[in-house]
Amino acid sequence: MLIDPEKCIACGQCEVYCPVGAITIGDECAEIDFDECTECYNCLRMAHCPADAIYQQKLEWPRTVRSVLSDVLTIAPESGISGRGTEEMKTNEVTGRFKHGWAGIGIEVGRPVVGARFYDVEKIAMAMAKLGVEFESSNPTTSLMSDVKTGKFKDDVLNEKVLSAIIEFSVPLETLDQVLSGLKQVSRQIETVFSLCVASRVAPDGSIPTHSVMHQNGVWFAPNGKTNVGLGRPLIKEDSI
Ligand code: SF4
Ligand code: SF4
Structure with a gap:
């Protein structure tokens, strides 16, 4: 996942949705630690970014593995x-x-x-x-x-x-x-x-x-326990x- 620095207004709204703490909010824009990001899609799906700054880059092997097992x-x-x-x-x-x-x-x-x-x-x-x-x-x-x-x-x-x-x-x-x-x-x-x-x-x-x-x-x-009732x-x- 990536954040467009030209669009981001550093509102901080997306930070709490990241389950691995990969998003940091700077003075002017937020940033995603690319190595820590699991491509879970939470920030894009849940944060409702007011600036439409979060976007999913094209995922290629082996990074696709992150998305498959996290989203x-x-x-x-x-x-x-x-x-x-x-x-x-x-x-x-x-x-x-x-x-x-x-x-x-x-x-x-x-x-x-x-x-x-x-x-x-x-x-x-x-x-x-x-x-x-x-x-x-x-x-x-x-x-x-x-x-x-x-x-x-x-x-x-x-x-x-x-x-x-x-x-x-x-x-x-x-x-x-x-x-x-x-x-x-x-x-x-x-x-x-x-x-x-x-x-x-x-x-x-x-x-x-x-x-x-x-x-x-x-x-x-x-x-x-689990019982099958039909x-x-x-x-x-x-x-x-
Ligand atoms: S929600 Fe959008 S505008 Fe706000 S910090 Fe995150 S990416 Fe930037
Ligand atoms: S895709 Fe998931 S792990 Fe990556 S920055 Fe967004 S919330 Fe965090």
Whole structure:
């Protein structure tokens, strides 16, 4: 995103809409730190600039990555995917993607204010790849990897900054312990933060099989449940998964 210094009147209206603090207001005009800007479009969409000074420059690869992962309305030209994760993570009752005995993992790297650079996303992905995980193929973050076996990303995206990027995969429950240990280790090597989503099917006795593993690893979590009351139509029959 750019600001036209000829038009800007330094009113300051756009500054509060930037989730990464990339806008500074000078005496005569505002300025956007181009390296920090995640191309989230917030300032242009929300600030209603009175001077019409904010404009979107033509985005070219690899800067397009910023927009795809920071502005939910952008669709990636490379993958045709919009948003940061795959909605199947939240609709398992329809897709049956996470089977009994498995845990679905979503690692959201970065948050508003801090954001995330892809060199940190790569460190986490490579740590997880060492456990033999298979990254979700329809996830936009996976589409930026040059090697899905090692979690290595394309070199030209490594310095790109986004609001957040979600790494997705599923593991057998017995591997969850190693995932949590690996995440604790790699958390000391990165410059940003991440949050973890662990999804699993509820066992027939009503228990949630991932809870004990989380407790044993000292991981605080906020349980969320979802019950399908008929709005979805299961694609995979229970006895086949
Ligand atoms: S809202 Fe427009 S005029 Fe006001 S500081 Fe931002 S760019 Fe400049
Ligand atoms: S596009 Fe987003 S990150 Fe960039 S200056 Fe505007 S609000 Fe800030």
